[in-house]
Amino acid sequence: MAMEYPWNKDDLMEAAVDTEKCKMLLKVVELGSMAAAGEELGYTTSGVSRMMAALEEKAGFSLLYRLHGGVEATPECERLLQAFRELDYWSDRWEQTASEIRGVQTGDVTVGTSYPAYYPWLARIIAAFRQAYPGVTVRLLQGNSAALYRAMAEHKADFCVVSQREGDFNWIPLAEDPLVAWIPAGHPLAGEPRFPIKALDSEPYIDTYPGEDSDNRRCLADQGIRPVSQFTSTDTGATYAMVEAGLGISLENAMNSGNRRGKVAILPLEPPWTVSIGIIYPKADTLTPAAGRFAAFAQRERFRTQEALG
Numbered sequence: 001m002a003m004e005y006p007w008n009k010d011d012l013m014e015a016a017v018d019t020e021k022c023k024m025l026l027k028v029v030e031l032g033s034m035a036a037a038g039e040e041l042g043y044t045t046s047g048v049s050r051m052m053a054a055l056e057e058k059a060g061f062s063l064l065y066r067l068h069g070g071v072e073a074t075p076e077c078e079r080l081l082q083a084f085r086e087l088d089y090w091s092d093r094w095e096q097t098a099s100e101i102r103g104v105q106t107g108d109v110t111v112g113t114s115y116p117a118y119y120p121w122l123a124r125i126i127a128a129f130r131q132a133y134p135g136v137t138v139r140l141l142q143g144n145s146a147a148l149y150r151a152m153a154e155h156k157a158d159f160c161v162v163s164q165r166e167g168d169f170n171w172i173p174l175a176e177d178p179l180v181a182w183i184p185a186g187h188p189l190a191g192e193p194r195f196p197i198k199a200l201d202s203e204p205y206i207d208t209y210p211g212e213d214s215d216n217r218r219c220l221a222d223q224g225i226r227p228v229s230q231f232t233s234t235d236t237g238a239t240y241a242m243v244e245a246g247l248g249i250s251l252e253n254a255m256n257s258g259n260r261r262g263k264v265a266i267l268p269l270e271p272p273w274t275v276s277i278g279i280i281y282p283k284a285d286t287l288t289p290a291a292g293r294f295a296a297f298a299q300r301e302r303f304r305t306q307e308a309l310g
Contacts, residue, residue: 019091021051022084025063028052029081032070082154089155093288107290112141112148112160115277117255121301122161129297136290146213152280158291159281159298163215163253169280172299179219179273180254182239183265184246190265195249197269200227204248207232208239216251219273240264 027037028048038048056063063077073081092107111122126138141148141157149165151157164171181195189195200220205227208216220227231247233239236256243250244262253275257266281287281295 019088021055022088022091024048024051025055025077026081026084026088028064028071029073029077032072034071085155089286089288093286097289106135107288108137108139109159109288109290109294110139110141110151110157111294112143112151112157112162114143114145114148114160114162115253115255116142117258118161125294125298125301128301129294132297133290133293136293138294144209144212144214146209149280152282158288159279159294161277161279164276164278165213167280168283170283170295172279173276174279175255175277177253177255177275177277179215179251179269179275180257181267181269182243182250182252182257183267184243184249185263185265186246187249187265189267192267194270195267197223197225197251197271197273200225200249200251202228204228204230206230206239206242206248206250208236208250208252209234215253215275219251219269222273223271 024037024041024043027041028034031037031040034048034052035045037043038045043051052064059076059080061076062074063080064071065074095106111126113119113122122140126140129136130138141151141160143151145162145165148157148160148162149167152160152167152169161174163177181197183190183195189199197219207227207229208214210229210232231242233242236252239250239252240260240262242248244264251269254266255277260266279295279298281291284292287295
């Protein structure tokens with residue numbers, strides 16, 4: 001569906017010729033503070049305020065609510081945020097391409113992962129990449145797969161290791177990872193060879209990433225189960241601690257079980273349920289030069305993945 005603009009696209013492009021203002025607006029909205037945004041991007045608070053005022057004057061309406069504790073985007077600004085992200089992204093791509101033509105390789109790459117087990121593999125790629133391209137900055141982003149897909153769509157990430165979702169990105173499969181049940185060690189089912197998923201119809205459940213399109217939520221929906229969710233968490237370490245304390249059972253990726261050594265039984269599911277894990281990165285027509293080079297590095301390193309996870 002085509003994006004609707006409060007003004008026509010030519011006016012929007014004219015308003016955003018100075019892409020630093022676009023970048024600053026996005027940072028102000030992200031941090032909720034002009035002072036914090038200015039500090040991060042190297043501007044005074046008064047300088048940031050003047051940039052925002054110039055954007056608002058061109059727009060003809062307010063983009064920010066000035067609150068006692070900071071700022072928030074107005075509804076009109078919310079409608080424009082994706083357009084500003086696109087302008088900022090394409091401006092960065094233009095600058096990287098121009099630098100590459102001049103023989104100078106620069107840029108930023110944000111690499112995300114949902115799975116700490118992939119940190120060693122990514123760290124090795126990042127180290128090799130930085131040695132070959134010292135002018136490129138690499139940032140690491142952690143989040144669940146749904147959050148990282150959103151980050152990709154909003155140009156906040158360039159390359160992510162995630163479980164498979166719907167999205168218009170390149171997909172490179174890496175592994176099939178089973179879901180497992182984390183069960184308190186003293187639970188009657190802890191000694192069984194497999195955990196029957198149907199038991200979650202009545203067992204207390206600890207929901208990791210509630211409300212998100214998580215792997216455990218997809219599994220439960222596939223099995224037609226609505227568990228009794230008594231506790232929630234946005235961190236697998238916290239979930240594990242609650243299971244260990246006997247507060248309930250959780251479904252998690254086997255890869256996230258790692259080397260945990262607590263009083264928790266980790267059982268395969270009955271019936272089995274697996275998750276496809278892989279790499280996503282933008283299609284060629286939207287790929288920045290820096291992200292393209294990083295993706296090429298990662299593809300050459302694929303054969304070492306099992307070694308890294310072993």
